[in-house]
Amino acid sequence: MTSGVAPRVLRGRRAERAVLERTVADVRAGRGRALLVRGEAGVGKSALLQYVAGRADGARIARAAGAESEMELPFAGLHQLCAPMLDRRDRLPDPQRAALAVAFGDAAGPAPDRFLVGVAVLSLLAAVSEEQPLLCLIDDAQWLDSTSAQTLTFAARRLLAERVGLLFAIREAAAGPEWRGLPELRVDGLPDEDARALLDSAVPGRLDAQVRDRIVAETRGNPLALLELPRGLTAAELAGGFGRPDARPLATQIERSFEQRMRSLPEPAQTVLLAAAAEPLGDAGLLRRATRLLDLPAGAGAPAEAAGLIELGSRVRFRHPLVRTAVYRAASPAERRDVHRALARATDAA
Ligand SMILES: Nc1ncnc2c1ncn2[C@@H]1O[C@H](COP(=O)(O)OP(=O)(O)O)[C@@H](O)[C@H]1O
Ligand SMILES: [Mg+2]
Incomplete structure (x- = not known):
């Protein structure tokens, strides 16, 4: 799951690509690596993660992305990353398996010990990497829920001889203590x-x-x-x-530009954008049901697609997270309430 649309050509970035290539090579050679790809919004962090995904022949790619709306949900980000690997959990010692089960809501119990969850995640990644090198690409890490951020950075600090890479893209403003001291690739504007x-x-x-x-x-x-x-x-x-x-700050200017583009669209298309902005998972079926409940005609979102603000494919993807931010911010409380209500009803109807 990435945010944004991958560029057809990645311009420049020779130094950055070299760092990423080296990281991937290390992982393949059994030297576990963590890397924070850090820079401002729009500078090209997701594009660089996408570049890694394109260079990962023979490796397994696991992805997750922080979402502003899920920051309060403990273990949401970690679950995204690990859910496809859970078939390997029988390799874990019982206490670790139990800790993961509670963290992911598969078993009832008191909040699991954070340390144990961290160790369990490390074991799980290691187990997966026994078959092929494993590259975890975690985008928008500034929006990870704090338990996921803590667990993943815990694992990132303890990678040794596993064929595991943990690559995070993170906005520079976000610098909680858990991120400190991890190796960084700073991404600045293009020359x-x-x-x-x-x-x-x-x-x-x-x-x-x-x-x-x-x-x-x-x-x-x-x-x-x-x-x-x-x-x-x-x-x-x-x-x-x-x-x-x-x-004004660059991110604000970009947001304003997206907002203007949105406002030039027919009203139904704006509503589709707002509903998509309020729905964190990019679930196309859910969005379709919600737009029906909002009495919007089929195809109402097409102008927003044509304007390049969103892709309404089998997944819903904004052109960039700043589009989502701009759309949501531009809406009135009443408009937001309406789409949230429709999304809730559409969820129940599924
Ligand atoms: N080196 C590059 N060459 C060409 N286009 C790029 C490059 N880096 C980023 N882009 C494009 O710029 C936009 C923003 O990049 P993105 O990776 O989404 O930024 P970030 O993740 O840092 O917010 C995207 O449309 C992306 O395709
Ligand atoms: Mg990004």
Whole structure:
């Protein structure tokens, strides 16, 4: 489960790719590795995790992603990561297996000992890696529930000779104590040349050189900003009049741009976006049932797809988590209530 859409070409990033390649090579060679891929929203962390997934021939990929709406649910993130591996739990010693069962709600009991859950996760990852190297890609780690973050970083600090890699993408603002001291790959904006090339690929027609340099400077090479912010500019601005420098933080500017794009859509499409934003799991069937309960016609979401804000495939995927944030933030409390009610009823109906 990734957020965002993988770029067709990853521009630049030679140094970053080299670090990732080395990490994967170490894992294959039986040197367990943990890595925090750290940087601001839109800088390309998910794209780099996707790059790893593409370089992992013969390895097993396990994924999880933190979700803002699940931060209060203990072990939600860990469960996402581990659920597909649970067929291996019979390899674990009884106390570890019991701790996992309680953590994941498969057995009743008092809250399990955190240490035991951490050890159990480590054993589970190790058991899986006996068959093939295991790369765990955990996106948006800033939104992991705290028990999952603690358990996974516990495991990350104890990887030794297992063929296990734990790679986390995390926004830089999020820096709880559990993340401290783990190896980091800092991701900054693209260098000017790569940024210019990405910008040119995003803007139809020729871009005035001064405007281009200015956008590159103001976005500090942030790929999402490069792809998104020019959309808010008129043809005249793109041709050279790009005016007022914008003092707002980049993430806010990007969110505003997504919000404008959303507001230009027909109302039913906006409602579909809001319902999708309120539904954390990307469950397409659930979203379809909810939109029916909201009396929206089939295909109501198509304009939002055409605008590139969301993919409504077998899973629902926002173009970037900032789209979700922008959509949710832009809605009124009453609008949010309506979609939450529809989602709740759609869940019951399943
Ligand atoms: N090196 C790159 N070359 C081309 N496009 C990129 C690159 N890095 C990121 N992108 C694109 O920029 C957008 C934001 O990247 P993403 O990985 O989602 O950022 P983050 O996960 O850090 O918020 C995505 O559309 C992604 O495809
Ligand atoms: Mg991301």
